Amino acid sequence: MLDSAARKLIDPPLNAIGASLAARGMTADGVTLIGLGMGLMAAVLIMVGWTWAALVLLLASRIADGLDGAVARATRKTDFGGYLDIACDFLFYGAIPFAFVVMDPETNAVAGAYLLTSFYFNGTSFLGYAILAEKRGIETSAQGVKSLYYSNGLLEGTETIVFFVLLCLFPASFATLAWIFGTLCFATATLRLIAARRVFTTKED
Template sequence: MLDAAARRLIDPPLARAAAVLAGLGIGANALTIAGFALGLLGAGALAVQAYGAGLALILANRLMDGLDGAVARRAGATDLGGYLDIVCDFVFYNAVVFGFAAGHPEQAIAAAFLMLSFTGTGTSFLAFAALAAKRNLSTEARGRKSLYYLGGLTEGTETILLFVAICLFPAAFPWLAWGFGALCWATTGARVAAAVRTFKG
């Protein structure tokens, strides 16, 4: 829901940073993998309840995720780059929740519900993108992407805000997990409805 507005704010500085990185010969895929590694370290930090370190590493992951796209748009996006980006993102999202649950086993049910909810948003997003590509549909509503980007209540910006809240207020995790998970299911339902309208017949 907030991604379009966020992109207008962050795209210009990301583009300037991408010009510097491209000049240094740093490719988008290298940034994707490095960011993914930082994200996994962030999940590990949550597992040992090092929330400050976890927050810093999670934000570093998200910065790298923005930079890899900016570098790709400058150098020319590739199918492999788009594939790596989406796989690393979806694994990272679940890794953060798993990391928190590892440090708080008593919150396993809330964490499992949130991860299940991520499955709903992820599969409804990817299935729509696959069929959109088959039909040569495209959109730049969230900027130029490798895949058709179907929005919703819970997009990347909202997920980042969730992770920041989890790190800053770990005691509120159950409320955050159940509440955000419910919003994820609303997003999944809206995407399924969009698919019915777009693909029926």
């Protein structure tokens, strides 16, 4: 819901930094993998209870996630780069809730399982929509220039990052926050299915 507004603010500085990195020989795939590495390290820190330290790496990983696209735009976009980016994103999104479960399984396990189930459903609705949109030649740049179609919804990348920040700031509230966010993820996926039925049940030209 907030991604399109956020892109207008962050794209200009990201594009400038991305162009500078590209001029120094950095590749988009390299930035993607660095971002994933920092995100997974953040998850490890969460597992041992160092949530404030994890927050720093978590935010750095998301900056890298924005920079990889900027580097690609300054050099050359590839289908594999887009594929690698989304695969790393999904691994990161699953690793953070898992880390909170490991940190306190007795308190967080059920809520964490619910949250990950909602991520699974929401991610499937997102990727399935992207496949059919590509098939029909439907395009959008509302969430920025991407390698695949990004359908909007109640919860997008910006909201998820804010949610993860809240988890790191208030780890004792993980279960409560996970139940709320998971429910909103289910709502997002359901609304996307309804939209897909409206868009994709019409005859193709």
